[in-house]
Amino acid sequence: MEHSYGSRCGERVEDPRWVTEVRWVGVGGAVVLGTLLAVDAGYGRLTWPRCALWAGLALLLCLVLLPPRITAGRGWIASRGVLVERRVRTDRLVAFHWDEGSGGAVRRVILHDTAGTRLELDVGVLTATPALWLLLEEGAREALRNGTLTRGSAALTRLANRVEQETVRAVLMASGLEETPRRLG
Structure with a gap:
C-alpha cells in the first residue's frame, strides 16, 4: 500500500x-x-x-x-554497528526480501541496491518506528516505479500490510480496545 x-x-x-x-x-x-x-x-x-x-x-x-543504530532519510536507510556503517539507497533497490521466519525466529528485511550494498534490518525496528518504515517504503516504491526493484515487490506489499496491521493493533491496545497482543508473523 x-x-x-x-x-x-x-x-x-x-x-x-x-x-x-x-x-x-x-x-x-x-x-x-x-x-x-x-x-x-x-x-x-x-x-x-x-x-x-x-x-x-x-x-x-x-x-x-550492542544493537546497530538504524537511521533513514529520503532515499536511504543505514545501519551503523560498532565498526561499520552500511547504507542502502532505497530509491535504487534491486531486491527486497522479507524473511518471515517461523515460530520464534528473528524476522529480517534484506535489501540490495544497484551499488551492490546489502543491508539486513530487524522487522521489529520497522514496526516500532513507523517513520522509518514510511521512509523505507517510500524509497522502495520509488525504485519499483523506476524499474530497478525487480525482486521483492510482493514481499514489500506483504510487509506493508503486516506493518499496518501491527500499527493498528498498537493503537487499539493503547486505547484499551484490544486486550490480547498478537505477534507479527
Missing part, C-alpha cells in the same frame, strides 16, 4: 529505542563486571590484572550485544 503521508517524515529519522537498548546493554555489562569482581574478591583472588581482565571481558560483552 502506498502512502501519501510518507513525505511528512523529517530529513533524518532514527530508531528511538536504540538509546534504551544501549542503556540496557551497559547495565548488563556492569552487572556482569560487578558479579565477576565480587566472586573473585570472595575467593580472595582479586588483583589489578584480574580486574583489568574482567573489565575487558565485560566491555567485550557490551560490544557484542
